[in-house]
Amino acid sequence: MTRISIDPITRLEGHGKIEIFLDVQGNVENCYFQVPELRGFEVFCVGRPVEEMPFLTSRICGVCPEAHMMAAAKACDALYKVEVPPAGKKLRELLYMSFFVTDHTTHFYALGGPDFVVGPDAPAAERNILGVIAKVGLEIGGQVIDTRKRNHRVIEMIGGRPIHPVAAIPGGMTHPITEEQRQEIIAIARKNIEFGQFTISLFHDIVLKNTDYVDLITSDGYTQKTYYMGLVDENNHANFYDGKVRVVGPDGVEHCKYAPNDYREYVAERVEPWSYLKFPYLKKVGWKGFVDGKDSGLYCATPLSRLNAADGLATPLAQAEYERMYETLGGKPVHHTLAAHWARIIELQYAAEHMLELAEDPEVTSSDIRAIPTETPSEGVGIVEAPRGTLTHHYITDEKGILQKVNLIVGTTNNYAPMYVSIRRAAEALIQNGNVNDGVLNKIEMAFRAYDPCLSCATHTLPGQMPLELVVRDRNGEVVHHASQYVAPELLAQPE
Amino acid sequence: MSDNGTFTPVIVGFLCNWCSYRAADLAGTSRMGYPATLRDIRIMCTGRLDPTFVLRALQKGADGVLIMGCHPGQCHYQEGNYKAIRRFALLRRTLRQLGIEDERVQLHWASAAEGVQFAQTVARVTEQIRQLGPLDWARNWPNEDPYAVEEAVHE
Amino acid sequence: MSNQKPKLALYWASSCGGCEIAVLGLHEKILNVAEAFDIVFWPCVMDFKYADVEAMEDGEIDVCLFNGAIRNDENAHMAHLLRQKSKVLVAFGACSYGGSMPGLANFADREAMFQWIYFDSPSTVNPDGVVPQKRSDVPEGELRLPGFWNTVKTLAQVVPVDYFLPGCPPEASSIEIAINAIVSGELPPPGSVIGPDVTVCDECSRKKSEKKIQRFYRPQEIFPDPDICLLEQGLFCAGIATRSGCGAKCPSVGFGCRGCYGPNEGVLDHGAKILTGIASVLDAMTAEEAEAILDTLPDPAGYLYRFHLPDSLLRRKARGNGQRQPVGETSQREPA
Numbered sequence: 001m002t003r004i005s006i007d008p009i010t011r012l013e014g015h016g017k018i019e020i021f022l023d024v025q026g027n028v029e030n031c032y033f034q035v036p037e038l039r040g041f042e043v044f045c046v047g048r049p050v051e052e053m054p055f056l057t058s059r060i061c062g063v064c065p066e067a068h069m070m071a072a073a074k075a076c077d078a079l080y081k082v083e084v085p086p087a088g089k090k091l092r093e094l095l096y097m098s099f100f101v102t103d104h105t106t107h108f109y110a111l112g113g114p115d116f117v118v119g120p121d122a123p124a125a126e127r128n129i130l131g132v133i134a135k136v137g138l139e140i141g142g143q144v145i146d147t148r149k150r151n152h153r154v155i156e157m158i159g160g161r162p163i164h165p166v167a168a169i170p171g172g173m174t175h176p177i178t179e180e181q182r183q184e185i186i187a188i189a190r191k192n193i194e195f196g197q198f199t200i201s202l203f204h205d206i207v208l209k210n211t212d213y214v215d216l217i218t219s220d221g222y223t224q225k226t227y228y229m230g231l232v233d234e235n236n237h238a239n240f241y242d243g244k245v246r247v248v249g250p251d252g253v254e255h256c257k258y259a260p261n262d263y264r265e266y267v268a269e270r271v272e273p274w275s276y277l278k279f280p281y282l283k284k285v286g287w288k289g290f291v292d293g294k295d296s297g298l299y300c301a302t303p304l305s306r307l308n309a310a311d312g313l314a315t316p317l318a319q320a321e322y323e324r325m326y327e328t329l330g331g332k333p334v335h336h337t338l339a340a341h342w343a344r345i346i347e348l349q350y351a352a353e354h355m356l357e358l359a360e361d362p363e364v365t366s367s368d369i370r371a372i373p374t375e376t377p378s379e380g381v382g383i384v385e386a387p388r389g390t391l392t393h394h395y396i397t398d399e400k401g402i403l404q405k406v407n408l409i410v411g412t413t414n415n416y417a418p419m420y421v422s423i424r425r426a427a428e429a430l431i432q433n434g435n436v437n438d439g440v441l442n443k444i445e446m447a448f449r450a451y452d453p454c455l456s457c458a459t460h461t462l463p464g465q466m467p468l469e470l471v472v473r474d475r476n477g478e479v480v481h482h483a484s485q486y487v488a489p490e491l492l493a494q495p496e
Numbered sequence: 497m498s499d500n501g502t503f504t505p506v507i508v509g510f511l512c513n514w515c516s517y518r519a520a521d522l523a524g525t526s527r528m529g530y531p532a533t534l535r536d537i538r539i540m541c542t543g544r545l546d547p548t549f550v551l552r553a554l555q556k557g558a559d560g561v562l563i564m565g566c567h568p569g570q571c572h573y574q575e576g577n578y579k580a581i582r583r584f585a586l587l588r589r590t591l592r593q594l595g596i597e598d599e600r601v602q603l604h605w606a607s608a609a610e611g612v613q614f615a616q617t618v619a620r621v622t623e624q625i626r627q628l629g630p631l632d633w634a635r636n637w638p639n640e641d642p643y644a645v646e647e648a649v650h651e
Numbered sequence: 652m653s654n655q656k657p658k659l660a661l662y663w664a665s666s667c668g669g670c671e672i673a674v675l676g677l678h679e680k681i682l683n684v685a686e687a688f689d690i691v692f693w694p695c696v697m698d699f700k701y702a703d704v705e706a707m708e709d710g711e712i713d714v715c716l717f718n719g720a721i722r723n724d725e726n727a728h729m730a731h732l733l734r735q736k737s738k739v740l741v742a743f744g745a746c747s748y749g750g751s752m753p754g755l756a757n758f759a760d761r762e763a764m765f766q767w768i769y770f771d772s773p774s775t776v777n778p779d780g781v782v783p784q785k786r787s788d789v790p791e792g793e794l795r796l797p798g799f800w801n802t803v804k805t806l807a808q809v810v811p812v813d814y815f816l817p818g819c820p821p822e823a824s825s826i827e828i829a830i831n832a833i834v835s836g837e838l839p840p841p842g843s844v845i846g847p848d849v850t851v852c853d854e855c856s857r858k859k860s861e862k863k864i865q866r867f868y869r870p871q872e873i874f875p876d877p878d879i880c881l882l883e884q885g886l887f888c889a890g891i892a893t894r895s896g897c898g899a900k901c902p903s904v905g906f907g908c909r910g911c912y913g914p915n916e917g918v919l920d921h922g923a924k925i926l927t928g929i930a931s932v933l934d935a936m937t938a939e940e941a942e943a944i945l946d947t948l949p950d951p952a953g954y955l956y957r958f959h960l961p962d963s964l965l966r967r968k969a970r971g972n973g974q975r976q977p978v979g980e981t982s983q984r985e986p987a
Contacts, residue, residue: 001791001792003791003792007700007701015694015725019792019794021791021792029791030789030790030791032789032794034794034796036723036725036796036797037665037723037725038723038764038768038783038799039665039722039752039753039756040756040759040764040768041752042767042768042772043756043759043763043764043767043768044752044755044756044757044758044759045755047593047758047950047953048950048953049869049949049950049953051869051870051871052953055906055909056752056755059667059669059751059752059819060667061667061668061669062666062667062668062669062670062671062672062673062820063668063669063672065667065669076871080871082871142679145678145679148675148678149678149679152676156900159904160900160901160903160904160906161822161900161901162676162823163669163672163673163676163820164669164819164820166901166904166906167904167905167906169870169871169906170871171871174870174904174905174906175877175903175904175905263774264773264774267774268774268775268776269772269774269775269776270776270777271769271775271777271781271782271783272781272783273781273782273783273784273787274783274784274787274789274794274796275783275796276783276796276799278768278769278775280774283776287776370871370874372871372872372873372874373871394773400949401869401949402949402950405772405773407772407773407774409774454668546923546927547920547923547926547927548918548919548920548923548924548964551920551923551963551964551965552919552964554964554965555964555965568936568937578935578936579930579931581935581936581937581938581941582930582931582933582935582941583926583927583930584938585930585933585935585938585941585942585945586926586929586930586933586941586945586951587926589945589951589952590922590926590951590952590955593758593950593951593952593953593968594952594965594967594968594969595968595969595970596969633965633969636802636966636967636969636970637801637802637966637967640798640800640801640802641721641724641727641804641809642724642727642798643724643727643728643730643731644727644731644809
């Protein structure tokens with residue numbers, strides 16, 4: 001049995017590695033995706049006052065701290081049974097939409113985009129934002145930086161800091177915005193909408209008009225049929241901040257739609273001895289192993305899942321593109337993992353449009369943005385959509401609001417088992433008879449990258465490709481093949 | 497495995513110059529018998545007591561800390577011992593959360609004339625800490641680093 | 652092949668990624684970084700592998716910005732490796748400097764962690780009692796995971812560190828100061844914290860007068876005056892004993908400082924310093940009065956040591972539940 005170790009995977013919050021075992025013919029026997037990291041927020045938050053949770057859990061992720069802050073704030077609201085004033089909800093959601101724009105921008109341009117803009121088989125050195133810029137112009141890089149910069153400015157205005165904002169506490173927000181700030185945010189939202197349209201047309205020009213890419217997207221190696229999860233409002237439109245969790249099956253039929261308090265009836269987590277991360281699955285379908293299909297409890301929570309689980313989007317430009325996507329890809333639900341890139345930019349457009357709606361509402365500058373809780377705290381669940389998936393925070397406190405128990409199911413975690421299946425399926429399709437090369441590596445990456453695992457970075461001059469070193473050893477541990485994708489050839493361990 | 501009966505605690509004492517340190521002197525010159533467990537350190541006033549001193553003593557192996565000053569209202573510097581009261585209250589709660597028993601760190605008063613009270617306090621506190629057993633704080637963090645060449649010195 | 656530009660590495664141990672995003676928070680100024688340095692290792696962003704670092708000469712990396720706490724074997728391995736390969740090692744951000752949120756795990760230990768995460772949490776279904784192992788057998792071979800420690804350490808508790816850049820994460824302005832210092836060579840003495848040595852109060856625009864409080868309030872309990880010092884109004888704020896450089900952004904939106912920039916010069920234990928600051932504002936002359944006020948401040952250790960628990964003098968909560976047993980290694984089970 002030959003073993004291929006990919007260690008570490010990068011563009012993952014924390015660390016991850018993939019172990020691929022090949023049989024004697026050189027085909028994939030099995031594949032394991034391990035997460036070697038654990039910090040234990042659920043344990044060390046016990047004993048802390050519950051209102052500190054937006055602050056504490058924000059440090060679960062420095063890319064999506066806003067998601068944790070919001071899920072935590074909502075869990076606290078539920079726990080105290082306090083109703084946030086309408087202006088407070090709007091202000092929270094405004095921050096949240098701005099965050100979604102910047103987060104999806106970073107992922108699309110730095111991670112997903114390069115594969116399509118320059119091509120999955122292009123030389124490794126070009127498969128990054130530099131290659132994108134070379135192909136479509138320097139202005140793109142500047143636009144990406146500016147998008148991140150102006151939206152981080154919004155997050156700072158409303159939340160206090162651009163990373164790990166602090167203004168969300170039980171009952172609402174700590175600090176109002178001024179009319180001047182609102183006007184600035186309106187201008188930023190308008191720019192975001194333009195940028196969203198630009199990004200969509202870029203995707204059309206470069207990806208959808210390219211039949212090779214469309215074939216790649218729709219190929220079997222990147223297709224799997226799981227359940228799909230996403231938060232929806234009362235009209236079954238996708239909503240990232242609030243609503244109920246809806247899960248549809250691989251056939252598109254609704255499996256369940258639950259309120260946050262009921263999550264435990266539907267979701268369970270499994271433990272394996274070779275990873276610190278647990279594998280969530282749908283309880284009522286059951287754990288059937290790392291397989292997809294209607295009988296397996298695996299579910300995805302990605303931008304594609306959210307659009308699969310919803311009946312539409314609440315803003316016009318995003319809705320138009322949503323319809324176009326499903327028309328192009330043959331109806332709902334779509335099972336092509338790489339279509340998540342398309343779904344992501346549709347969500348970016350929705351977030352931008354909704355951000356403008358919220359910013360144009362003068363109520364958002366109100367100072368009535370928080371209510372003081374009067375009830376005795378006990379237990380609460382808060383759910384939001386993080387860019388990478390449905391995020392659940394569940395707290396139990398004593399009567400003074402000191403945490404006794406904490407349970408968290410985090411965005412990327414939902415996708416752990418499906419990611420594993422995707423990697424294995426891509427590896428099986430691509431590694432035939434022991435034939436491994438750079439192109440193969442990159443295409444295995446693409447299966448993983450579509451999920452936008454919790455960390456995304458790299459805007460402009462920094463090469464944005466995933467580091468992969470492929471070392472193939474025979475039974476005696478001798479290296480029989482070594483391939484890698486590096487930017488700096490002088491850093492290669494061996495000459496290539 | 498410790499045997500509580502024969503264990504002799506090491507207690508670091510912070511005694512204020514004007515009252516409790518003089519009380520200690522008085523106990524000594526009066527030949528009063530009391531356990532030789534206290535390592536006393538003279539500070540000018542309990543208001544000088546930085547909680548860091550207490551933590552340092554515990555970190556370095558003390559089984560307990562005894563802080564003694566002038567009675568409230570009699571502080572040589574008027575208000576120093578009130579500061580000690582406030583700091584001590586918060587320190588005790590913090591130590592409790594870190595798993596350190598209340599009896600290990602105590603705050604008491606003894607005027608310069610109270611040699612007897614001083615000796616009795618030391619004896620009582622010694623016995624309380626003896627019952628608890630050694631603290632040996634450093635055993636809470638044995639080295640877990642398989643790559644360590646030597647234990648990194650941390651000041 | 653020689654590189655004229657100094658070599659820069661960035662690495663993350665047990666962290667959240669916020670420090671990476673903070674570096675990107677330089678926005679267009681990051682172009683200056685890319686111009687000034689040759690980035691040779693940055694797992695978040697670039698494709699260099701551990702093997703590349705191992706292949707480097709000792710001291711080949713000019714500057715390594717290391718964020719994240721040390722809480723497992725892999726973190727420690729990379730800390731030692733990068734120390735060996737780097738001329739200058741910077742503890743970047745609160746996790747590597749003080750421990751930050753991962754450091755709060757020092758209120759618990761591995762057993763407590765595993766018990767909740769893999770058994771007791773309400774959504775976990777684990778009938779076979781499976782626990783992650785350092786080595787586990789699968790039909791195809793053996794899989795490994797790095798050992799999970801009982802006690803989180805800071806970078807400086809594992810290897811010698813040249814500089815500390817505080818913040819959770821460091822604000823862009825603080826990072827700029829550090830990068831400029833490194834590029835210009837005008838660095839403070841080794842072992843220093845890079846940043847101003849005044850407290851957050853210095854940067855906070857709220858009005859400060861006499862601080863004497865009769866009680867604390869939890870943030871959700873009151874609507875504080877937006878112009879007056881938060882601590883004076885009974886809201887916990889560690890700013891009085893925390894290094895500034897952050898712009899006092901949290902107090903500016905009505906949320907008290909929680910101490911993410913860590914202590915000022917000469918302070919051995921950040922929590923103890925915050926303690927004295929907080930104690931000094933209590934309007935109490937007797938133990939009873941002090942206790943009554945402190946009854947309104949829950950979880951003092953969690954406030955005082957929010958960011959610097961591993962870095963504190965006591966480092967962690969006692970293990971062994973105060974029972975007089977040897978606190979030896981409860982090693983992560985390995986299959987027979």
